[in-house]
Amino acid sequence: MLQAFTCRSVATATLLSTVLVWLVSCLQCGAAEDASGLEFFESKIRPVLAKHCYQCHSVGAKKAEGGLRLDSRDALQKGGDRGPAILLDKPEHSPLLVAISHSDSDLKMPPKKDRLPQDVINDFTKWIRMGAPDPREAAAAGTLSGPVDLETGRKFWSFRQPTSHDVPKTSDSLWARRKLDHFILAKLEAAQLKPSPDAEPATMLRRLHFDLVGLPPSPEANKNFLQRIQHAGIELAWAAEVDELLASPQFGERWGRHWLDVARFAESSGKEANMAYPYAWRYRDYVIDAVNADLPYNQFLTEQIAGDLLPASNDRERARLLIATGFLAIGPKNLDEAEPLQFVADVIDEQIDTVTRAVIANSVACARCHDHKFDPFSMQDYYALAGIFASTKTFFGTAITPTNRMAGDPLPLPIGAKQPVLHASCTPEHVAHLKKQLAALTQELEDRKAAAKKALENGEDTDKYYSITDALRIFWTSGGIEGQLEKVDDQGNALPLTMGVLDAKTITDAPLLERGDVKKLGKPVRRAFPRVMEFSDSISIGKGHSGRLELAQWLTHPENPLTARVMTNRVWRQLFGAGLVASVDNFGFSGERPSHPELLDDLAVKFVSDGWSVKKLVRELVLSRTYRQASTYEATAFRVDPDNRLLWRASKRRLAAEAIRDAMLVASGELQIARPLGSLVGKEIGDRPISLLGLDAKLPSDLDGSKHRSVYLPVLRDRLPDVLDLFDFAEPSLVTGDRETTNVPVQALFLMNSPFVLARAEGLASRLQREVREPADQPRQAFELCFGRSPTETELRLAREFLSPNSQPLDEATARQRRVAFCQALLAAAEFRNVD
Template sequence: MEKITMPTFRPHQRWMPACLLALLWSSTPAAKEPAESVAFFENRIRPVLVEHCYECHAADADEIGGSLLLDSSDAMLVGGDSGPAIKPGEVDESPLVLAIRYEASEMPPKGKLPDSVIRDFEQWIAAGATDPRNQVTAGVVKRELVDIEKGRKFWAFQPLTSVEPTTQSYDESRGVIDQFIGERLRASDIAPNSQAADETRLRRLSFDLTGLPPSIELQHRWKLDPSWQHWNRIVDEMLDSPGFAEHWARHWMDVARYADSNGSDFNATFHEAWRYRDYLIRSFASDRPFDQMIRQQIAGDQLPYDTDAERHDNVVATTFLMLGTKMLSERDKTKLELDVVDEQIDTIGRAFLGMTLGCARCHDHKFDPVPTSDYYALAGIFKSTVTLKGESQAYVSTWNRVPLPTSKNHREAVRQHERAVQTLKSEIATAEKTLQDAKSGISEELSGIVVDDSQATKTGTWKESTYTKGYVGKGYVHDNNAQKGTAKIRFAADLPSNGPYEVRVAYSANSNRASNVPITIETSDGIVTTTISQRKIDTPPFWRSLGTFDFKASSPAVVTLSNRETNGYVIADAVQFLSTDDLNKINHPEENAHKTAVHARIDEAQKKLNSLKQRLQKLVKEKPKPLPMAMAPTDRPTSKISDSPVHIRGEPKNLGEIVPRGFLQVCSGGDAIIANPRGSGRLDLADWLTDPDHPLVARVFVNRVWMHLMGEGLVRTVDNFGERGERPSHPELLDYLATSFVRKGWHLKPLVREIVRSAAYHRSSEYNAASASTDPENRLWWRMHRRRLPAEAIRDAMLAATGTLSREPILETMKSHGVLVSGNNGNSKAGKIASVAAPYRSIYLPIVRGYLPPMMTALDAADPDLLVGRRPTTNVPGQALVLINAPEIKDWARQTADRVLNSREGLEERLEFVYQLCLQRSPNENDKRLAHRVFAEDPQSPDAWQHWIAALFAGTEFRLLD
């Protein structure tokens, strides 16, 4: 046969019909060329690439799959999103080979290539992958590797610097903050606004520090002495108040994506999440150093401790890693593990580093200097950590739980109770066996003629069972409450003589049995039909009489049960035929002393069983509190801890090279690899994050604090300090605050104190056209930003106005719920979710994914599915409509009206009180004129006062902070 020489194909020749290519290729005999030769490539490799790959992986393809080109040698070596397509000399390490073998991804997708073709590719790569297409196809830019050194020159990755302001004096300066801001204002020739009104500044401070309005007493005190010294005392009072800890814990809960349920596909209850919430409140109350909080939240279970209280907080803090929503019913558990790890890495990246790391799961970061290898260096840490453990039901994963410290007496009480319960259950099992044996004594000595279910003729499906004790023979059958109308069971008996017989059927009674079981009895007088309810019996322990009927000995006596149109389980155990003599023996116990003794044993066994069950019920009610647990991670066993391979394109089974555990190279001064990981490496990660020289962590945190107090961050994209984020408006000020924060021990309260003492914090938010023409976005802080109050503060302020706001925390928030959070309807058996009407601070109300109160959603409460560094702020008519129409708010307006009418006399005094309660200021002349018109007819009207207060609640001034 004449040898056919394959032509050299080029991309512009892809118009050649695939059938011709296939014909030419399939006609080629086994290649004689060596695998390292150009001829081998031209004859055996290029045609396959042209036919099967170029459609998606050539420069002129309509869309290039995975950024991967296969139409030049350089392109194959550089690769796409997932790295090089081939590794010459390394067959099993080449992703292209894995793809055409269908071991990783499946390429080509239309069908697997013949084994002979796959062998050609294996031989070609093993021989060095000779490829004459040595030029990158025109128009294709060679993919560059991430340049870490270049990335380190970006502002966010530069070391922290401590720069002093060049101007040491400033007219309104109260410290370094004002000097930095003053320099920029002066350079831009902008005159800052003057100080805001005293009432405005106090309201601003109180909501910023505590999330609550200032009390009436504090308003009066401040009005008498609005001095700088008094301001400082008030600041210190608020910093030491429980309200400060609650309000600032809520800020971090936004970042921690806090919720009391899982959400997603399987809305499982987070019964222990409240412990993390309370840990945050304790931490902010005690001004726990933030670097310590980071260490606790990342690796608290591995930290040393001196007391049970320390151990408790260390473990509970790690709930931070567990709070994300998870697809618990995902059956591909490898994928689920990777998804959980991805969520943890993304959270840590944005929470502490202000960086989006999640996209590096599939490819090098598109904008920031984060290669995929850095992502999997972190992934190895969290893949070596146990987050999910076990199942709550088939295929549904659940999370890891860790015991918390408790008293020795508590542990002993739980152990003793468990032993007592186990002992009683064992005694109950013995008593049930005794009762069963006693009842079987009856079945062994039954009078008359008995036909057991095992002797009956069955039609349709009947299920054998011994579940309910007390039956004739070895068990009974039931229809499984299914396939109604298809099942029958026929009991036939040959009677010894003609005459009347009482017919009885045996079954175990229960409320789930059918109440309408049809029965036919074939007698000497014809067929009799009747219906019985199997929900009760009339002759203990298991008989029900059907009546007395005449039968002939010459033909069988037949009783048939059916499940036609029945409304529950149909039970078939036995049928008994009793002659007159049999009934006489039963009715005269002295003639059957044995059976009398059997009945006595049954009664005694039943009484003992009932007594034991009552004791168990009482013991269960007296159960001590369960041992405290935390939803918290642990390290895997040492043998299971390992580095992670790169998962190409983020796919669970598409594995690349193994990456040592480590950190982001761009943020590491030295080697980013953990040389000797301690366990999973979480403790090493915590040390890396809290290194004083880390360029990001302190910057990101102080920027968040500045945003909460000043309305905008110095970096407005508070969760993104990368290339796609905004640049800092005052980089020197940001570094000054970060450096000072670290030097002063990572404490929040001194940082807050310094900001709220600055002149910048005290400025009016009034608009100034001249300043706005130069700085329309107020990037230079010539005025204070006017801000929306958080949803929680708006709700709490209304409750504070009523005088009913409880300052007690809610513990065990989801105690009344089972494994799943209910649908929260009236028929729910899983407990009710505390509503917004409950008189507690908003931070203590449960946050159930998939069921956020509409009022809180309308007011832009944080979405618990997401990490929310900066809440969206809207001011739309819908909010006013919610505030006007919500029944809870109408009720709060009524309660506030009652408080005003009961505690103040006269219109002027009441009006003053209302404005202090609602807006924390005195009414102005316009307010008074309008009030006199509204209350002209009846200043005592509760309805009029309710409507007035409801209008204040719905007003813009109530929900905005000047």
């Protein structure tokens, strides 16, 4: 009896332990989701409620229409005369969503106005599906509480300047290879854990190659690495391999893509009009080249924010610096916006949000309509930055069309830079014809306006002379002609153009907008920087300057506590699977706290002292013993640290979408390693709307079909290539330093049915037949190419039996079919798409 009870007690304890681990994991995950949900509410939902709803549905309204208030969480959930405003179990049927969608003729909000833009409706739908996270307390209804006060903010860990730390004492003096190893080991020992042993050499090499260049090592590279270990030892062999990969041009393609995620790179505007950006590829290539050149990170940031304001020794350098400012121009834009002031305000807001999230992992844009609810940023801080971007002209190069109300001039590059041009030239006669057409339309517009004015004075119907149809026809036609003329000079020669920014002709401070409403102007706010960070030598914006150069200097100031920390954490996340601060894009009060704060500070200080060199930082991390650990499961360590925040092993990681696709091309021997000229968007689409591209016969049906590296695939907002879309590519409208990793059935369907995967299986089968004469040896070579290892005896036997059942020769067609099926099975295997 006692023995049975003891066994049951042990089993119960084990079960409880497992449940507790799961519960803690869920709570941590829930905390991260809550933080992101509240951030989504602050940036996407609250501003719309404040602008369109509070006038009739808040404490401040004389009477809440329909008994409904929308200015607090409790009031929103309680609802009004029609019941709850949101239905979490049936989000699409929520009265709030029905009202703003105008799907019910008796319930339209805002009343007597056009329906809100579709992207706003999409945001509300997403928010309700998230569970309608809402930080507003009933007691604060109708009021805007102040932000975290500045003194409290300055004491918060991320707003204090990082300092270097002494090496912590540990009991194991032999394991560590770099200073960072001691910090990791000290935490492990404090938790009574030990690091995992080194991974097998082939596993380490595969991890290193994918992490540094995004491609698998070849069988020859594996062989050479093992020989180096035999001759020189693991330390020297490992360092030599690291240095070779850092010097490879493929390093910039891999690590440039990481920054493109953060920079929300895309080649179309997104939203309703979704016009193509035909010149965005220049910024993509700039980033790759800058990373390969190991451009110091502080200079890299300065060029992207204020490259046009930096000196240049020649036209080529001037062009490079102008292209760099594409960082500020490539964001999503609502080109269907009818109100020009609102469009400009939204562009400025998106630029503020991108710069602050990307560089300092804080969103000052949350203070557009009210003081920030979680972090020490006020509306004054927001509009101080807004003046900087209001004094900046953004060139994004989209001509007027019936689906695009907002034209954006392209930014011309110096002719002497000899930049490649993808659009066509024309004849001087055609230029003259276009100018004649434009002049005629301008004259027609003036004549019609004059006739309409005279008709109005005489009491006649003005529509006979100047109707809305006439206005739209002239607007669209003249806009299209102007777009064509911007692409060529007077002789019809195609001009090199890019996306970017310049200082505006008028330098101005931005007025503080009540609740972010462009029609409710307050007093101008002097251009400046968020006050929570103060340096020993103040940086002020000179008269007549937009302030972008000064902003770049403020962000990269040696005393700025965030910039180096944030970038160091971004690099760590890409190599270890999670940042030392897990919320890599949020270093604010609602973000995660660092797992190893002293280590993060020490690395950030070293990053700056090493000249802001990303390559040196990457080298420091991958040479560590921590990086080389095996990913083997260990039950005791898992119970203590299920999320591996203490780094007792290498985290299991799936390859990024681009690496999966590129590895398939490598395995089949078809990868075209040279950079292609330009982009499919620049060559085939031009500045046309993406929504109409399904009718364009020039476009390939499969956007994955190129054999170049995946970083060069077209990145169209709302229409990504399948492999990127299905395998968790970064949302190209958002700053993304930490991609999600999902495992869903549609990924398996892609691996089974995609024309791209089938073609790579065909290519691999052909390669095996071409390079391995003996059919019985082909499976061995296939495993080496796909997994970087030899097959086990069982795997080899099963493969041979499948390829040649009963050891009987097959007809060529059947043998080919089986080889292709075998190759596709390898490409679709979980081992193929995981780092180790």
